[in-house]
Amino acid sequence: KIYEDVSDIPGLDYDFVIVGGGAAGNVVANRLTENPKFSVLLLEAGVSNEGVIDSIVPFFVNNLLGANIYEWNYTTVPQVGLNNRSVPYQRAHILGGCTAHNGMVYTRGSADDYDRYAAVTGDSGWSWDNMLPYFFKNEKWTPPVDHHDTNGQFDPAVHSTNGINSVSLNGFQWPIFQQHVQQATKELPGDFPFNLDFNSGKMLGVGYLQSTIGGGMRSSSATSYLAPKFAERPNLSVLLHAQVSKLVNPSKTNKGEITFGGVQFLQSGSLYTAKAKNEIILSAGSVGTPMILMHSGVGDQEALKALGIPSVLHLPSVGKNATDHPIFGGGTWLVNSTQTVDSIEQNTTRFNEAYAQWNESHSGPFVAIPDTHLGWSRLDADSEIFESIRDPASGPNAPHIEMAIGTGGGLTATPGNYMTLGMAVLTPTSRGSVTLQSNNPFDPPLIDLGFFTTEFDIFAARQAVQHAAKFASAPTWKNYIIAPTLDLTNLSTDALDDHIRNTAGVAWHLVSTASMSARNATYGVVNPDLLVKGASGLRVIDASILPFIPTAHTQAASYVVGERGADLVKQTWE
Numbered sequence: 001k002i003y004e005d006v007s008d009i010p011g012l013d014y015d016f017v018i019v020g021g022g023a024a025g026n027v028v029a030n031r032l033t034e035n036p037k038f039s040v041l042l043l044e045a046g047v048s049n050e051g052v053i054d055s056i057v058p059f060f061v062n063n064l065l066g067a068n069i070y071e072w073n074y075t076t077v078p079q080v081g082l083n084n085r086s087v088p089y090q091r092a093h094i095l096g097g098c099t100a101h102n103g104m105v106y107t108r109g110s111a112d113d114y115d116r117y118a119a120v121t122g123d124s125g126w127s128w129d130n131m132l133p134y135f136f137k138n139e140k141w142t143p144p145v146d147h148h149d150t151n152g153q154f155d156p157a158v159h160s161t162n163g164i165n166s167v168s169l170n171g172f173q174w175p176i177f178q179q180h181v182q183q184a185t186k187e188l189p190g191d192f193p194f195n196l197d198f199n200s201g202k203m204l205g206v207g208y209l210q211s212t213i214g215g216g217m218r219s220s221s222a223t224s225y226l227a228p229k230f231a232e233r234p235n236l237s238v239l240l241h242a243q244v245s246k247l248v249n250p251s252k253t254n255k256g257e258i259t260f261g262g263v264q265f266l267q268s269g270s271l272y273t274a275k276a277k278n279e280i281i282l283s284a285g286s287v288g289t290p291m292i293l294m295h296s297g298v299g300d301q302e303a304l305k306a307l308g309i310p311s312v313l314h315l316p317s318v319g320k321n322a323t324d325h326p327i328f329g330g331g332t333w334l335v336n337s338t339q340t341v342d343s344i345e346q347n348t349t350r351f352n353e354a355y356a357q358w359n360e361s362h363s364g365p366f367v368a369i370p371d372t373h374l375g376w377s378r379l380d381a382d383s384e385i386f387e388s389i390r391d392p393a394s395g396p397n398a399p400h401i402e403m404a405i406g407t408g409g410g411l412t413a414t415p416g417n418y419m420t421l422g423m424a425v426l427t428p429t430s431r432g433s434v435t436l437q438s439n440n441p442f443d444p445p446l447i448d449l450g451f452f453t454t455e456f457d458i459f460a461a462r463q464a465v466q467h468a469a470k471f472a473s474a475p476t477w478k479n480y481i482i483a484p485t486l487d488l489t490n491l492s493t494d495a496l497d498d499h500i501r502n503t504a505g506v507a508w509h510l511v512s513t514a515s516m517s518a519r520n521a522t523y524g525v526v527n528p529d530l531l532v533k534g535a536s537g538l539r540v541i542d543a544s545i546l547p548f549i550p551t552a553h554t555q556a557a558s559y560v561v562g563e564r565g566a567d568l569v570k571q572t573w574e
């Protein structure tokens, strides 16, 4: 059941306490309560997702991103590589976590990414082949609501219709634009080959967008993994508005490991302690999880001491290695067509018609986001950067650059019709951190993404801008594109760097702040079974454990961390 008030829940003693109801936490809550013998309490700081229309209608994807009750409302520290700008750093404060407000883009990453996880942890369970069954447990491939012919737009062999979380191709088409994109892949097959399905593990090329959307609505971890189970699972309790501050009552086991007696949380101004007989599972995400660990005395002992937090377990890697994808414009072009998403965004009558259609039948333009395709590319193997830097990609199938191909100029465009190519560096070598500013668990943390602090990352960004220009130069666009809104191709290197540093933002794909490493490694936070090194009865199951950022948007990776993590817990306790 789902509870809003601590006085309504059936006690504070459970077999498992899970902290955070996001992508991974809700998977773990669902899978553990498949066993009727396990009692589970899931503590979520945020609010209910029930009836939050901006979290339901796919087209409203950006509405939740401002400062509001659905967000933690974080801002990064000034970023040296962004010309000292601080940028808003969205994290969801709502059941479903970031799956309740993310862009819904569904990308698994490269097979090489997972094979590298297996190699660095010494656990073949994290390899692509061994993780594929978990992608299948997560994914419920769903026909798009417009029932268009999807032949040639994806590869059914690499998808599953038996999972839980809906994934589909766009349920609304922009045919003229899409035909040009397809034609561009034929005209420039060297740089932009068509890829039938970039979720096959072999990502390179341009393919149709896949999203976590089903029946014209967002499919989040709350709507797919939790809501359908409340009625049938008396062993599942979810408490909202419960912000965990720290783990309490540490003691030593006879093996010398640290174990915690409970989880302290705040609700309506009062502190409570929930107890876990078997395990405490941290799934508070790449910001929340390291924060809780550090406030509990698990982290770098010197840094904690400086803040007056007694050290319980010295794990210097907590909060380090923070890695995210910088995103920036590859270009926006004014186009010679009225068939773009601007025609809806800029016209109140059409906007209202589209909303009415969605309300009536969950169909029409509001069932999709404006991107129609994604492109994945590698830097040239003979790029000068590789003379001084080893290729940071996980392998030859992993891209360095992403190109999101979308109709429209975005919400801030001046009236007109546009197309936009949004770029990301997928293999950044810059690293940041999540640290504490005080010993008060309710103070926001210091989030440093470290963006563009290495030569590789800015080099890759420059190449990405050139790459977008190349795509837009395909002959098919000749009578479609009128002009770029800003010509980036004639800028000097310094001016282009400055432009990127002044405009880049974040993809919100933070990982590695409680990184997994080999069992005998002296760095890292968790072992390959996700148990915290040096602790007992404490696991981390969320995106923070990924030792490297996937070359993809990170929700699919977070879901499978949840799926495999739940299996690891079950193997221990069943």
Ligand SMILES: Cc1cc2nc3c(=O)[nH]c(=O)nc-3n(C[C@H](O)[C@H](O)[C@H](O)COP(=O)(O)OP(=O)(O)OC[C@H]3O[C@@H](n4cnc5c(N)ncnc54)[C@H](O)[C@@H]3O)c2cc1C
Residues within 6 Å of the ligand: 019, 020, 021, 022, 023, 024, 025, 043, 044, 045, 046, 065, 090, 091, 092, 093, 094, 095, 096, 097, 098, 099, 101, 102, 103, 104, 105, 106, 107, 242, 243, 244, 245, 283, 284, 285, 286, 288, 289, 292, 507, 508, 509, 510, 541, 542, 543, 544, 552, 553, 554, 555, 556, 558
């Ligand atoms: C704006 C945005 C857009 C994105 N777009 C995409 C996209 O299009 N495609 C994609 O694949 N990925 C996208 N992502 C990334 C993806 O959603 C995340 O990688 C993924 O959700 C991470 O899962 P998680 O389980 O680690 O954490 P989360 O999903 O972040 O869940 C963590 C949960 O823990 C809760 N929590 C935190 N601290 C506490 C505490 N102290 N006490 C109690 N609860 C706590 C939070 O409120 C939250 O509900 C996006 C992310 C954002 C923010």
